[in-house]
Amino acid sequence: MAHDHDHSHDHHHDHEHSELSETQLRVRALETVLTEKGYVDPAALDAIVEAYETKIGPRNGARVVAKAWTDPAFKQALLDDASAAIGTLGHVARVGDHLIAVENTPQRHNMVVCTLCSCYPWEMLGLPPVWYKASPYRSRAVKDPRGVLNDFGVTLPKDTEIRVWDSTAETRFLVLPMRPAGTEGWSEERLAEIVTRDSMIGTGLPKAVP
Amino acid sequence: MTNATAMQAASAVPGIPQDDDGPVFREPWEAQAFAMTLALYDRGLFTWSEWAAALADEIKRAQAAGDPDTGETYYSHWLAALERMVAEKGVATAQTLHRTRDAWDHACDRTPHGQPIELRASDFHD
Numbered sequence: 001m002a003h004d005h006d007h008s009h010d011h012h013h014d015h016e017h018s019e020l021s022e023t024q025l026r027v028r029a030l031e032t033v034l035t036e037k038g039y040v041d042p043a044a045l046d047a048i049v050e051a052y053e054t055k056i057g058p059r060n061g062a063r064v065v066a067k068a069w070t071d072p073a074f075k076q077a078l079l080d081d082a083s084a085a086i087g088t089l090g091h092v093a094r095v096g097d098h099l100i101a102v103e104n105t106p107q108r109h110n111m112v113v114c115t116l117c118s119c120y121p122w123e124m125l126g127l128p129p130v131w132y133k134a135s136p137y138r139s140r141a142v143k144d145p146r147g148v149l150n151d152f153g154v155t156l157p158k159d160t161e162i163r164v165w166d167s168t169a170e171t172r173f174l175v176l177p178m179r180p181a182g183t184e185g186w187s188e189e190r191l192a193e194i195v196t197r198d199s200m201i202g203t204g205l206p207k208a209v210p
Numbered sequence: 211m212t213n214a215t216a217m218q219a220a221s222a223v224p225g226i227p228q229d230d231d232g233p234v235f236r237e238p239w240e241a242q243a244f245a246m247t248l249a250l251y252d253r254g255l256f257t258w259s260e261w262a263a264a265l266a267d268e269i270k271r272a273q274a275a276g277d278p279d280t281g282e283t284y285y286s287h288w289l290a291a292l293e294r295m296v297a298e299k300g301v302a303t304a305q306t307l308h309r310t311r312d313a314w315d316h317a318c319d320r321t322p323h324g325q326p327i328e329l330r331a332s333d334f335h336d
Binding site for chain 2 (some may be wrong): 023024027045056
């Protein structure tokens with residue numbers, strides 16, 4: 001488990017606590033009041049938001065991964081400081097500070113768990129999947145990551161270490177999956193199409209190469 | 211119904227950021243604010259022309275206060291218009307909203323990282 005966050009930033013935030021932005025607080029307040037008064041149904045609101053699942057945030061993760069696969073200098077920069085590296089891609093929207101890219105290798109597979117606050121890199125991945133927000137995923141991922149991966153249909157070699165990263169409100173993780181064999185010479189655009197959301201959370205692998 | 215309502219909104223309310231398929235959002239909370247507005251419209255709380263006027267009013271107010279008007283703040287105005295609309299229609303006062311916002315802030319502070327943030331009655335008592 002990694003807990004080596006940077007404590008030096010100037011956010012008035014006790015690290016052990018959850019955090020919502022001012023705007024998120026106001027949105028939650030509205031939802032609470034409208035629900036209490038019977039004007040909205042939270043399940044119906046969720047359904048509306050989920051209908052826009054693919055329309056929220058820039059969802060640039062796949063492009064970033066594809067670029068890292070094809071451009072060794074960018075890959076190094078990404079692993080050194082993901083926020084800064086992604087910031088150099090002019091056409092890609094900004095991401096929050098403290099985004100850390102963790103690289104899968106034959107020796108080590110990375111998997112990210114998160115919480116229900118703001119620590120999901122939605123700028124890269126879009127909306128979190130429902131299972132990701134569920135407490136069973138979080139608790140099991142820490143105790144039995146290999147079992148969770150099996151549930152997702154991912155079987156790794158026995159000697160591959162599985163490392164679970166615990167996101168925080170300020171430190172978020174992006175898994176850099178291994179580039180599949182058989183993709184030599186592919187363009188970034190073509191590579192981006194096989195990079196799935198789950199492969200960047202670490203609960204999946206890139207799509208199989210046909 | 212959702213999609214039909216959203217398409218109606220997108221054509222009746224100026225400025226909603228969209229692509230070829232309909233509305234797009236920069237952040238999850240924007241979609242939540244949009245969803246609440248659709249739900250209230252479906253309940254008949256306001257018409258789209260009323261909503262467009264309330265939003266335009268909010269944008270004018272923000273511009274007068276120096277909003278750069280780059281489009282990035284569109285849903286901030288949307289949220290402000292929604293709070294105002296809810297108050298004007300007698301659904302909830304600004305004070306109630308503010309109190310609930312403070313309660314969420316309190317709930318956040320006492321919730322250890324990694325736990326779901328849930329509101330309790332005691333969050334209102336500070």
